[in-house]
Amino acid sequence: xxxxxxxxxxxxxxxxxxxxxxxxxxxxxxxxxxxxxxxxxxxxxxxxxxxxxxxxxxxxxxxxxxxxxxxxxxxxxxxxxxxxxxxxxxxxxxxxxxxxxxxxxxxxxxxxxxxxxxxxxxxxxxxxxxxxxxxxxxxxxxxxxxxxxxxxxxxxxxxxxxxxxxxxxxxxxxxxxxxxxxxxxxxxxxxxxxxxxxxxxxxxxxxxxxxxxxxxxxxxxxxxxxxxxxxxxxxxxxxxxxxxxxxxxxxxxxxxxxxxxxxxxxxxxxxxxxxxxxxxxxxxxxxxxxxxxxxxxxxxxxxxxxxxxxxxxxxxxxxxxxxxxxxxxxxxxxxxxxxxxxxxxxxxxxxxxxxxxxxxxxxxxxxxxxxxxxxxxxxxxxxxxxxxxxxxxxxxxxxxxxxxxxxxxxxxxxxxxxxxxxxxxxxxxxxxxxxxxxxxxxxxxxxxxxxxxxxxxxxxxxxxxxxxxxxxxxxxxxxxxxxxxxxxxxxxxxxxxxxxxxxxxxxxxxxxxxxxxxxxxxxxxxxxxxxxxxxxxxxxxxxxxxxxxxxxxxxxxxxxxxxxxxxxxxxxxxxxxxxxxxxxxxxxxxxxxxxxxxxxxxxxxxxxxxxxxxxxxxxxxxxxxxxxxxxxxxxxxxxxxxxxxxxxxxxxxxxxxxx
Amino acid sequence: xxxxxxxxxxxxxxxxxxxxxxxxxxxxxxxxxxxxxxxxxxxxxxxxxxxxxxxxxxxxxxxxxxxxxxxxxxx
Numbered sequence: 001x002x003x004x005x006x007x008x009x010x011x012x013x014x015x016x017x018x019x020x021x022x023x024x025x026x027x028x029x030x031x032x033x034x035x036x037x038x039x040x041x042x043x044x045x046x047x048x049x050x051x052x053x054x055x056x057x058x059x060x061x062x063x064x065x066x067x068x069x070x071x072x073x074x075x076x077x078x079x080x081x082x083x084x085x086x087x088x089x090x091x092x093x094x095x096x097x098x099x100x101x102x103x104x105x106x107x108x109x110x111x112x113x114x115x116x117x118x119x120x121x122x123x124x125x126x127x128x129x130x131x132x133x134x135x136x137x138x139x140x141x142x143x144x145x146x147x148x149x150x151x152x153x154x155x156x157x158x159x160x161x162x163x164x165x166x167x168x169x170x171x172x173x174x175x176x177x178x179x180x181x182x183x184x185x186x187x188x189x190x191x192x193x194x195x196x197x198x199x200x201x202x203x204x205x206x207x208x209x210x211x212x213x214x215x216x217x218x219x220x221x222x223x224x225x226x227x228x229x230x231x232x233x234x235x236x237x238x239x240x241x242x243x244x245x246x247x248x249x250x251x252x253x254x255x256x257x258x259x260x261x262x263x264x265x266x267x268x269x270x271x272x273x274x275x276x277x278x279x280x281x282x283x284x285x286x287x288x289x290x291x292x293x294x295x296x297x298x299x300x301x302x303x304x305x306x307x308x309x310x311x312x313x314x315x316x317x318x319x320x321x322x323x324x325x326x327x328x329x330x331x332x333x334x335x336x337x338x339x340x341x342x343x344x345x346x347x348x349x350x351x352x353x354x355x356x357x358x359x360x361x362x363x364x365x366x367x368x369x370x371x372x373x374x375x376x377x378x379x380x381x382x383x384x385x386x387x388x389x390x391x392x393x394x395x396x397x398x399x400x401x402x403x404x405x406x407x408x409x410x411x412x413x414x415x416x417x418x419x420x421x422x423x424x425x426x427x428x429x430x431x432x433x434x435x436x437x438x439x440x441x442x443x444x445x446x447x448x449x450x451x452x453x454x455x456x457x458x459x460x461x462x463x464x465x466x467x468x469x470x471x472x473x474x475x476x477x478x479x480x481x482x483x484x485x486x487x488x489x490x491x492x493x494x495x496x497x498x499x500x501x502x503x504x505x506x507x508x509x510x511x512x513x514x515x516x517x518x519x520x521x522x523x524x525x526x527x528x529x530x531x532x533x534x535x536x537x538x539x540x541x542x543x544x545x546x547x548x549x550x551x552x553x554x555x556x557x558x559x560x561x562x563x564x565x566x567x568x569x570x571x572x573x574x575x576x577x578x579x580x581x582x583x584x585x586x587x588x589x590x591x592x593x594x595x596x597x598x599x600x601x602x603x604x605x606x607x608x609x610x611x612x613x614x615x616x617x618x619x620x621x622x623x624x625x626x627x628x629x630x631x632x633x634x635x636x637x638x639x640x641x642x643x644x645x646x647x648x649x650x651x652x653x654x655x656x657x658x659x
Numbered sequence: 660x661x662x663x664x665x666x667x668x669x670x671x672x673x674x675x676x677x678x679x680x681x682x683x684x685x686x687x688x689x690x691x692x693x694x695x696x697x698x699x700x701x702x703x704x705x706x707x708x709x710x711x712x713x714x715x716x717x718x719x720x721x722x723x724x725x726x727x728x729x730x731x732x733x734x
Binding site: 060061062064066067092093094095096099100125127213246247249250251253254257258279280283284287288289377380381382384385394485487488489490491492494 | 677678680682683684685686687688689690691692694695696697702703705706707708709711714715716717718719720721722724725
């Protein structure tokens with residue numbers, strides 16, 4: 001027997017993920033909804049010996065057709081794919097949350113359970129909810145749940161079990177509108193009666209969506225009714241709008257809120273006047289245009305400090321462990337070619353990438369904490385005005401910060417931007433932000449050539465890269481991906497102490513990509529590097545394929561003061577940026593030998609070009625997956641051009657100044 | 660007096676009477692509870708940057724451009 005399906009629906013920031021984690025534990029799977037890049041999370045819940053497939057729908061405020069997230073959630077519910085719908089409702093923002101509840105109930109669903117979250121917080125604000133009355137008024141089961149402390153979970157599971165097995169029935173309330181609007185609804189349902197639509201959908205729902213001029217419903221009805229009848233309906237709607245002097249979707253929405261308000265009077269009591277909360281006081285500093293910016297720099301300084309203080313020793317430890325493992329393994333493999341492939345190719349290549357895992361994980365851990373605490377929304381507010389100057393929204397700040405860890409999850413994180421154009425621009429400039437792999441190249445060269453001025457060297461390269469990212473964003477949004485500025489509105493959730501389970505799971509999910517990449521693309525790449533540098537003769541003699549390839553590019557490299565060795569290194573760096581240094585190591589026999597072979601200016605150019613030139617293969621793949629081949633290719637081309645220009649300028653200016 | 664939301668000062672309140680602008684932006688505001696009839700209070704508003712507002716006990720930051728499309732009756 002197929003598993004019964006439980007769908008989790010709710011607004012963003014209501015604790016849906018915490019409840020999802022509490023229901024499913026570690027048995028989760030993250031993928032994509034078919035055809036769109038919206039994350040689909042599934043997990044398995046076991047109760048009373050029965051297994052349920054729990055599907056986490058995207059967090060949305062309503063179910064219109066105006067964003068992919070909403071369409072995905074709506075189609076899932078509309079198709080009747082769920083045996084039970086758990087609607088997570090935030091007790092501190094009942095009115096707004098019940099708006100979504102009403103939209104769900106309006107679809108004609110009668111298998112809804114409300115999981116009421118943040119009840120303790122609501123009580124602190126003086127919001128008293130009579131759960132028993134709420135159940136009666138709404139006609140659906142209501143279970144107060146605190147996912148973090150596990151309160152109410154058993155009862156929720158019990159209710160899910162009963163509803164899935166037909167034991168529990170409900171008589172849900174459905175919003176009622178003004179007589180004039182109701183007459184329109186009745187008229188439209190009358191017209192739709194008798195069409196095949198009547199078997200598949202709630203006609204009342206279709207009528208209301210038509211009134212709201214919902215694009216996808218208009219198309220659906222057009223197919224069954226023809227344009228003549230549809231035009232007549234739309235004509236009616238325009239008349240009503242004329243009388244109300246407002247757009248129909250606004251009329252429906254405000255009457256729905258009124259309806260909810262009347263319901264709420266019957267089960268909610270307010271015992272306190274709303275005053276300035278602790279969150280507000282914190283916000284008056286953290287969202288302030290000046291103090292907020294200072295706080296932002298402070299917070300991210302601490303994040304990077306945390307990541308490097310704890311991450312770098314771990315990285316070294318892992319790096320040593322991999323090379324010791326290689327040394328230990330080498331004598332055990334008799335075949336020379338095979339030994340080279342495994343020890344110098346796979347273990348050295350994959351190991352050098354994997355050793356960065358602690359840094360990536362810790363960065364995502366810190367950022368997940370900031371997200372769960374509620375700080376990220378504030379960061380977006382502070383950055384909004386500044387980012388707009390470069391054609392980006394404040395929210396794009398988050399994926400760009402993630403990029404300092406690894407560009408792959410950062411590119412995926414652009415999904416949080418609801419405007420397609422913002423998302424594309426953020427994605428395309430993302431690879432310009434130096435990831436931790438490029439940090440390893442920058443810090444190696446800085447230490448080798450600029451002892452005493454390492455920090456300054458590194459900072460100058462980082463600053464150039466960030467500046468370039470902003471410049472390219474500005475150019476792209478101005479000349480290439482033109483469009484209207486997306487409207488800015490973001491919820492500022494109350495500051496919360498994060499749930500450690502949610503935070504660690506989330507960081508693991510994001511950093512997992514990094515390990516996956518090490519096991520696939522880096523593995524293949526390391527083998528390719530090893531082959532190109534070992535055949536037909538060993539690298540270092542000038543006769544290997546890799547060196548011949550490098551010499552082919554040498555005339556071009558000379559424009560920025562670099563030679564064929566740099567060309568080979570940069571070529572291999574496309575697979576993983578760390579390879580730039582390790583390739584030099586192979587050519588010279590040891591990484592330290594690089595010092596005598598270059599001038600500081602050449603080293604600086606190399607570091608700069610490594611930072612800017614091409615996204616690594618995994619990032620190119622991520623951009624392709626999130627947009628298409630065209631944009632991935634575009635990114636590669638513009639970055640090569642940009643890196644060449646910057647490289648040539650730095651080399652020529654540096655030489656002219658006598659460095 | 661009916662004025663755009665961005666003209667209110669911190670502490671002032673208004674009731675939404677209409678939302679101008681395209682359906683996408685309008686629907687986003689509506690879903691978040693900014694609908695005709697809702698009371699909005701300005702929490703923070705500086706000379707530049709988004710405005711912090713309170714609607715139904717929830718805080719939002721709204722860009723000045725978008726706020727100028729929300730028409731309110733000043734209370």
